[in-house]
Amino acid sequence: xxxxxxxxxxxxxxxxxxxxxxxxxxxxxxxxxxxxxxxxxxxxxxxxxxxxxxxxxxxxxxxxxxxxxxxxxxxxxxxxxxxxxxxxxxxxxxxxxxxxxxxxxxxxxxxxxxxxxxxxxxxxxxxxxxxxxxxxxxxxxxxxxxxxxxxxxxxxxxxxxxxxxxxxxxxxxxxxxxxxxxxxxxxxxxxxxxxxxxxxxxxxxxxxxxxxxxxxxxxxxxxxxxxxxxxxxxxxxxxxxxxxxxxxxxxxxxxxxxxxxxxxxxxxxxxxxxxxxxxxxxxxxxxxxxxxxxxxxxxxxxxxxxxxxxxxxxxxxxxxxxxxxxxxxxxxxxxxxxxxxxxxxxxxxxxxxxxxxxxxxxxxxxxxxxxxxxxxxxxxxxxxxxxxxxxxxxxxxxxxxxxxxxxxxxxxxxxxxxxxxxxxxxxxx
Amino acid sequence: xxxxxxxxxxxxxxxxxxxxxxxxxxxxxxxxxxxxxxxxxxxxxxxxxxxxxxxxxxxxxxxxxxxxxxxxxxxxxxxxxxxxxxxxxxxxxxxxxxxxxxxxxxxxxxxxxxxxxxxxxxxxxxxxxxxxxxxxxxxxxxxxxxxxxxxxxxxxxxxxxxxxxxxxxxxxxxxxxxxxxxxxxxxxxxxxxxxxxxxxxxxxxxxxxxxxxxxxxxxxxxxxxxxxxxxxxxxxxxxxxxxxxxxxxxxxxxxxxxxxxxxxxxxxxxxxxxxxxxxxxxxxxxxxxxxxxxxxxxxxxxxxxxxxxx
Numbered sequence: 076x077x078x079x080x081x082x083x084x085x086x087x088x089x090x091x092x093x094x095x096x097x098x099x100x101x102x103x104x105x106x107x108x109x110x111x112x113x114x115x116x117x118x119x120x121x122x123x124x125x126x127x128x129x130x131x132x133x134x135x136x137x138x139x140x141x142x143x144x145x146x147x148x149x150x151x152x153x154x155x156x157x158x159x160x161x162x163x164x165x166x167x168x169x170x171x172x173x174x175x176x177x178x179x180x181x182x183x184x185x186x187x188x189x190x191x192x193x194x195x196x197x198x199x200x201x202x203x204x205x206x207x208x209x210x211x212x213x214x215x216x217x218x219x220x221x222x223x224x225x226x227x228x229x230x231x232x233x234x235x236x237x238x239x240x241x242x243x244x245x246x247x248x249x250x251x252x253x254x255x256x257x258x259x260x261x262x263x264x265x266x267x268x269x270x271x272x273x274x275x276x277x278x279x280x281x282x283x284x285x286x287x288x289x290x291x292x293x294x295x296x297x298x299x300x301x302x303x304x305x306x307x308x309x310x311x312x313x314x315x316x317x318x319x320x321x322x323x324x325x326x327x328x329x330x331x332x333x334x335x336x337x338x339x340x341x342x343x344x345x346x347x348x349x350x351x352x353x354x355x356x357x358x359x360x361x362x363x364x365x366x367x368x369x370x371x372x373x374x375x376x377x378x379x380x381x382x383x384x385x386x387x388x389x390x391x392x393x394x395x396x397x398x399x400x401x402x403x404x405x406x407x408x409x410x411x412x413x414x415x416x417x418x419x420x421x422x423x424x425x426x427x428x429x430x431x432x433x434x435x436x437x438x439x440x441x442x443x444x445x446x447x448x449x450x451x452x453x454x455x456x457x458x459x460x461x462x463x464x465x466x467x468x469x470x471x472x473x474x475x476x477x478x479x480x481x482x483x484x485x486x487x488x489x490x491x492x493x494x495x496x497x498x499x500x501x502x503x504x
Numbered sequence: 505x506x507x508x509x510x511x512x513x514x515x516x517x518x519x520x521x522x523x524x525x526x527x528x529x530x531x532x533x534x535x536x537x538x539x540x541x542x543x544x545x546x547x548x549x550x551x552x553x554x555x556x557x558x559x560x561x562x563x564x565x566x567x568x569x570x571x572x573x574x575x576x577x578x579x580x581x582x583x584x585x586x587x588x589x590x591x592x593x594x595x596x597x598x599x600x601x602x603x604x605x606x607x608x609x610x611x612x613x614x615x616x617x618x619x620x621x622x623x624x625x626x627x628x629x630x631x632x633x634x635x636x637x638x639x640x641x642x643x644x645x646x647x648x649x650x651x652x653x654x655x656x657x658x659x660x661x662x663x664x665x666x667x668x669x670x671x672x673x674x675x676x677x678x679x680x681x682x683x684x685x686x687x688x689x690x691x692x693x694x695x696x697x698x699x700x701x702x703x704x705x706x707x708x709x710x711x712x713x714x715x716x717x718x719x720x721x722x723x724x725x726x727x728x729x730x731x732x733x734x735x736x737x738x739x740x741x742x743x744x745x746x747x748x749x750x751x752x753x754x755x756x757x758x759x760x761x762x763x764x765x766x767x768x769x770x771x772x773x774x775x776x777x778x779x780x781x782x783x784x785x786x787x788x789x790x791x792x793x794x795x796x797x798x799x800x801x802x803x804x805x806x807x808x809x810x811x812x813x814x
Contacts (some may be wrong), residue, residue, distance in 0.1 A: 079703045175701045269702065271706040274678075277639040277678055278640070280701075347618075390595075392623075393617035394623065395618060395638070
């Protein structure tokens with residue numbers, strides 16, 4: 076296929092064309108020319124990109140495709156469609172399947188099913204058998220089959236000794252442990268952030284300290300084991316500070332934040348909207364500010380979707396019976412971009428650059444994946460987007476099999492225009 | 505005073521304006537007069553059918569609502585399911601829609617889940633009265649408490665009210681806080697540190713952990729039942745020790761240098777949060793609360809039904 080992206084601004088600090096508006100010609104999946112103005116060869120698909128920007132393809136560190144086991148919520152095909160719609164060319168999929176992805180056969184199932192798709196799929200294997208937090212899973216076997224990292228997803232490992240063994244053992248094969256920090260003996264049956272909002276609503280709270288205690292513990296364990304550790308979907312100001320301090324001390328720590336934790340706060344739960352029942356919970360304005368500061372100063376490495384499809388039966392019910400999570404791949408960038416545009420920070424270009432870095436190079440670096448380039452001769456792995464375009468999230472436009480999004484009928488700023496990867500060009504809806 | 509509520513459902517005190525509360529209390533005055541007549545029934549809600557859906561155990565609130573409905577000449581159906589329909593796999597919306605399909609005009613619901621009444625109001629076409637939703641709100645209890653304070657002390661404005669006990673698991677406490685604040689009272693909560701929500705003071709209430717100091721401060725003490733059935737983990741070692749720290753007895757009341765009013769939403773654990781001689785003393789307006797409950801619930805049902813007709 077021949078594709079000409081006309082007049083797109085290149086946002087890729089490693090590219091010699093960073094910050095410049097150029098034409099990009101792609102032939103057979105390879106970038107063959109980047110110039111001020113390119114005459115399109117015969118048979119070229121031309122995309123007029125005036126006002127639009129292009130970066131290397133986006134990478135999500137935290138999504139669930141429910142396949143196998145919960146295919147009525149999402150499967151690999153619909154999940155990857157949603158990813159494309161959201162501008163992602165790579166997705167790390169969590170082991171929350173049934174059975175839990177804790178063996179090589181399940182890793183291989185995902186890899187085989189994703190073959191030939193326009194999005195790269197990176198399975199994350201379980202740390203413990205069945206994600207039960209009791210016995211280590213065969214991590215090396217899974218890595219040998221293609222698992223890129225290890226996580227028990229939203230089942231935090233309560234046992235400090237087991238966590239230490241996981242950190243030590245994974246060093247044998249440079250495996251990365253990703254941990255969702257939450258001390259369930261404190262958060263218990265909590266349904267939302269503990270604060271004045273939860274007090275007003277009479278809902279059991281999830282205190283910030285439940286997250287921060289686990290991070291503090293894990294940082295000690297990782298320092299002791301001299302192992303890298305990644306924290307998934309952090310949400311509190313205290314968590315940002317703990318990780319900032321650890322990075323200063325030279326610990327090999329990285330973390331990500333879910334885009335929606337940058338935009339919504341616990342105040343938005345006043346109507347008991349179960350689509351905003353999320354894990355980690357939506358926190359407070361001070362936490363949102365700390366998370367955005369953390370992204371801008373590099374404390375937080377990546378922005379992820381935390382895509383969690385749920386069927387209507389698990390969402391359209393009493394708040395404390397509803398399941399946690401929202402679908403987010405298709406709105407991830409727009410949500411983060413909207414949150415950034417609302418922040419008080421003045422240098423909007425620098426903020427956007429931080430956000431795109433957190434969607435491209437940084438998440439790939441965490442998983443030690445090769446970084447795509449925007450230069451002549453490189454494979455075209457590109458996402459085209461318009462950070463200023465406003466759009467309405469329409470339910471019938473969503474590609475995900477589930478519709479559990481609090482953003483339906485809401486306006487967001489920042490739209491994915493299209494994705495070019497593996498010699499294919501996908502225009503977003 | 506306006507003669508119509510600003511809301512279509514009574515989901516909580518939070519959504520009400522001061523004039524709504526004043527209207528309900530004034531209407532309840534009228535109904536209390538009616539209840540003291542030889543013929544206690546008025547035809548106001550004749551031809552209306554009200555369903556009382558109780559997904560959680562309740563005796564007095566359900567009886568109080570049922571009596572209020574019957575005094576207003578409404579037809580009443582009761583649905584009680586302590587284990588809740590969830591165990592049968594039927595959703596709340598389905599259960600309620602099934603009942604509404606039998607042509608029911610209003611729903612009075614108690615449910616163990618916070619926000620259940622609000623959830624229902626978003627998904628079914630009926631007037632909803634929240635008779636207690638988990639640890640969230642119990643608005644008619646707060647209204648009848650305010651009515652009873654007003655009756656006893658002349659007004660609520662400027663009065664000091666302490667709510668004593670398990671605040672963390674109490675819908676009565678939350679609704680009372682909102683209602684009393686709306687009416688201009690000062691509110692304090694008192695109880696064990698493990699049962700006071702960490703951020704409660706941000707609602708504008710005082711927090712006190714010393715019972716004597718709390719009683720010394722207040723005009724009215726609203727004593728909550730210790731609801732062991734709501735506590736899946738232990739927040740204090742034993743009832744005995746709870747009583748030692750937070751139980752109200754006659755000697756303690758007598759040692760204060762003033763008279764205070766004792767309230768309790770019932771049912772009382774005699775000898776735990778309150779001793780019998782206090783519950784039965786002249787300080788106590790516990791039975792007035794029960795009587796006023798019927799009048800206040802009549803007022804709520806009557807005013808919401810009035811909105812129905814428009």
